[in-house]
Amino acid sequence: MANEMGQILTSVLTCEESLHKLRPMAEGLMERYRKAGETPPELMYVDRCCCRVHGVSSVEQLFSDWTDAGMLVRLDIFHWIHRFDAALRTDHHPKYALFKSSLSATVFAYNKDDMAQLVQAIRAGHPTSYASLSYSQIIEIHVSKSDMSHHVRRITVGVQETCARVNSAIDILKGSAGMDENQVHLFKEAATIDHIWGNQQKHLECIQDQPGRNMYTITKYVTRTSVRLPRYSTERGSNSLEGFHSFLPKMIPGPHSAAVSFQVYILAGIARLNSDRESASVKGQKGRKYKVYVSPLVYRLNQRCQELFGEVEETNFRRADWSGVSVLSIIRAFQCSCTLCSDQRDTSSRRR
Numbered sequence: 546m547a548n549e550m551g552q553i554l555t556s557v558l559t560c561e562e563s564l565h566k567l568r569p570m571a572e573g574l575m576e577r578y579r580k581a582g583e584t585p586p587e588l589m590y591v592d593r594c595c596c597r598v599h600g601v602s603s604v605e606q607l608f609s610d611w612t613d614a615g616m617l618v619r620l621d622i623f624h625w626i627h628r629f630d631a632a633l634r635t636d637h638h639p640k641y642a643l644f645k646s647s648l649s650a651t652v653f654a655y656n657k658d659d660m661a662q663l664v665q666a667i668r669a670g671h672p673t674s675y676a677s678l679s680y681s682q683i684i685e686i687h688v689s690k691s692d693m694s695h696h697v698r699r700i701t702v703g704v705q706e707t708c709a710r711v712n713s714a715i716d717i718l719k720g721s722a723g724m725d726e727n728q729v730h731l732f733k734e735a736a737t738i739d740h741i742w743g744n745q746q747k748h749l750e751c752i753q754d755q756p757g758r759n760m761y762t763i764t765k766y767v768t769r770t771s772v773r774l775p776r777y778s779t780e781r782g783s784n785s786l787e788g789f790h791s792f793l794p795k796m797i798p799g800p801h802s803a804a805v806s807f808q809v810y811i812l813a814g815i816a817r818l819n820s821d822r823e824s825a826s827v828k829g830q831k832g833r834k835y836k837v838y839v840s841p842l843v844y845r846l847n848q849r850c851q852e853l854f855g856e857v858e859e860t861n862f863r864r865a866d867w868s869g870v871s872v873l874s875i876i877r878a879f880q881c882s883c884t885l886c887s888d889q890r891d892t893s894s895r896r897r
């Protein structure tokens with residue numbers, strides 16, 4: 546589980562995702578919030594168990610204290626779109642990417658003012674050669690995917706509109722528009738895509754933004770050919786966790802690791818990741834200058850630089866408050882209760 550900055554709050558390895566197995570994690574996290582005096586989160590993105598088709602969802606049961614306090618549970622849109630893959634020929638079919646991006650377009654609309662400002666910045670770069678191009682030609686030819694994701698905010702368009710747009714996209718691609726040059730169709734079977742779409746319609750409500758809620762923050766301003774553009778980051782979705790899943794194996798230096806060392810590697814890795822995410826979230830997005838994670842060392846470096854040169858070296862470094870917490874107690878707090886770890890602890894205590 547991660548917060549809106551992408552920092553890992555808790556990471557638990559379970560053999561199944563049942564209520565019984567996940568309850569200690571949920572209760573532990575809610576307890577940490579209570580002890581820290583933090584207000585419950587307003588919004589939680591999940592990849593399953595989002596809606597109340599059969600009564601209260603399992604996520605709402607797990608985090609009942611937070612949902613009672615008004616927290617909303619929403620389905621991550623990337624995961625919703627990914628579910629259509631079951632009906633598609635994904636193996637290098639030329640229409641695959643087209644269908645996936647059209648699904649994204651059925652859910653979102655772009656902010657017109659942001660788009661106009663971006664087009665103005667692009668035109669300003671080549672005023673003479675772009676003068677003959679229309680507004681839509683500039684967007685089509687010169688606006689990159691990266692520009693769109695950084696400088697243009699998106700909003701969800703509502704249940705009715707999304708439903709109509711998905712129907713239309715599927716109907717169009719069911720015809721010849723969905724075939725490649727060998728007349729192989731993108732959809733495995735017409736009945737399969739209808740079945741998947743029928744199942745996913747119940748989640749249309751779960752993927753909509755909360756009305757009136759601002760989903761973006763400005764992280765910094767960039768000047769592009771004399772036009773000042775805000776760079777946005779969004780708190781929508783659970784994309785940051787996908788990055789964590791790829792980072793996770795890199796935390797462990799080798800396949801042969803004892804259970805306790807394994808946990809220490811993971812803890813150290815999460816601490817590094819959280820530190821990077823915290824630095825990246827500071828307005829201005831300067832990030833970290835050095836990849837040194839020894840807090841006392843960076844703290845001393847900043848102190849000396851302040852004394853000698855009047856400015857700190859790592860501007861985004863914030864000293865963690867570890868007062869009263871020993872490393873041992875942190876490791877113990879995270880000690881696993883599985884059979885493997887218990888056996889190892891028993892063996893090592895017998896050796897002593």
Ligand SMILES: [Zn+2]
Pocket residue numbers: 594595596597620747748749751
């Ligand atoms: Zn749902």
